[in-house]
Amino acid sequence: MKSLSHIVSAALLGGVLCTTPLLVSAETVTAKAVMETYVNLAHAGFSDAFTTAKVLQEKIDALIANPSAETQQAAQDAWLAARKPYSQTEAFRFSNKNVDDWEGQVNAWPLDEGLIDYVKTDAYDHEEGNQFASANIIAGTDKIDVELLKSLHEKGGSEANVATGYHAIEFLLWGQDFNEDPKDAGKRPHTDYAKGDVCTNGNCERRAAYLKAATDLLVADMQQMADDWADGKAGNYRSGFLALDEKEALRRMLFGMGSLSLGELAGERMNVALLAHSQEDEHSCFSxxxxxxxxxxxxxxxxxxxxxxxxxxxxxxxxxxxxxxxASNDAKASETLVSKLADTKQKAEAIVDAAKNGENFDQQILPDNKDGNKRIKAAIAALRSQTGDIEAAAKAVGIDSLNPETSDSFGG
Structure with missing residues (x-):
């Protein structure tokens, strides 16, 4: 009979999920060691998000200083690059209050973009009853700075009033996506940041000020979160997490995985858009x-x-x-979940492959796109299925009631 460490290592390596041999065997691994890995992963991910946000800041500064098709493209490319490490941090959100409280300022969506800037009104579907949906702050007179942006966020109690974070920056870099050509994203002209008579759509200096403030805030937010998980900082969130009861720490890890898997990714980010066949419910709809x-x-x-x-x-x-x-408690539960996570990733990559071939997510969810709908449904089904196995994994380590549907059941 194979040892538990062989079973798990083979599953990990066979799924191309790890590029280096695991040095700790399943028989000897401890909850404390797993907790240490978890905080190290969090710090690495948020540090990468911080580093790539600083590159984005540099490219946006260059766009503002010298607006051109080239500097705009460089800023867009930097935004896309920054999204990759950030998106890999999201399973830390639901189980850690510091991340969950912070996330809204960083990643809130969908947004009523008319709060921020001009929109093409016949292609603008905003939240019903949102009195600030067409406020167009950039066309106003208020001084644009970080404090103003913070005050606008969820203004009037509407979650659609997203004034900060990745998606506000995304809108300012790409503009609305009208799908005139399904393969194209938003086509905001770089002259929206030009000076003098070359400026298009008015208020170019204020638009640049808004973009600058939003980006500076994003960088500050990322630094805060990287510091929260850094080693050697007395009293930060990392030190508090490592001081938790072991079972509570494990519960939080698995709860975060399950909540992103089921309620957020399978539900809010995929199924809502699919059922409505709506580009407005797409996560990164401008880019x-x-x-x-x-x-x-x-x-x-x-x-x-x-x-x-x-x-x-x-x-x-x-x-x-x-x-x-x-695996040290239930080898089958571990092996099954490792396999299902790999299967889900494969089904998500099929969505990516279709997009690389010119069929973006907003085209895959259209009602007459049977193959695209089938592809999205397969990924949703895989996410739902793996959530049951996340719960089984929790039971294997003594956690009986994970309930990963909401983010209401964790402490500070």
């Missing part, structure tokens, strides 16, 4: 980056269970894993 959001979110869940994360510089952070700890 048409939603397929990558989905794939990296799926990878986020996988990273935590397998105890590994590949950084943006190509190095790997790895350590004692939940997969090994679960």
């Amino acid at each position: 048409d980056n939603t397929h990558h959001d989905i794939a990296e979110n799926a990878r986020s869940i996988q990273n935590i269970f397998n105890g590994t994360y590949t950084r943006t510089d190509g190095t790997t952070v790895t350590g004692a894993s939940l997969a090994q700890l679960v």
Whole structure:
């Protein structure tokens, strides 16, 4: 009979989920070691998100200083690059109050973009009853700075009033996506940031000020979260997490995985858009980056269970894993979940492959696109199925009631 460490290592390597051998056997792994891996993964992921946000800041500064098709493209490319590591942090959100409280300022969507800037009114579907849906702050007179943006966020109690974060920046870089050509994303002209008579659509200096403030805030937010998980900072969230009761820490890890898998990714981010066949419910609707959001979110869940994360510089952070700890109690439960996480990732990559061939997520969810709908449904079904196995893994380590539908059941 194979040892537990052989079973789990073979499953991990066979699914191409880890590029380095795991050094801790399933028989000897401890909950404390798994907790240490978890905080290391969080710090690495948020540090990469911080680093890529700083690159985005540099490229946006260059766009503002010298608006051109080239500087705009460079800023867009930097935004796309920044989304990848951030999207791999999202399984930390639901189980950690510091991330959950912070996330709304960073990643809220969908947004009523008329709050921020001009829109093409006959192609603008805003939240019913939102009195600020056409406020167009950029066309106003209020001083544009970080404090103003914070005050606008969810203004009037509407969650559609998203004034900050990745998607506000995305809108300012791409503009609305009218789908005149299904393969194209938003086509905001770089002259929206030009100076003098070359300025298009008015208020170019204020638009630049808004973009600058939103980006500076994003960088500050990312630094805060990287610091929260950094080693050697007394009293930060990492130190508090490592001081938790072991079973509570394990519950939070698995709860975060299950909540992203079921309620958020399978539900809010995919099924809602599919059922409504609505581009407005697409996660990154201006840039048409939603397929990558989905794939990296799926990878986020996988990273935590397998105890590994590949950084943006190509190095790997790895350590004692939940997969090994679960296997020490129930080898079959661990092996099954490792396999299902790999299957889900494969189905998410099929959505990415279709997008690479010119069929973006907003085209795959159209009512007459049977193959696209089938592809999305397969990924949703895989996410739902793996959530049951996340619950089984929780039971294997003594957690009987995970209930990963909402983010209401964790403490500070």
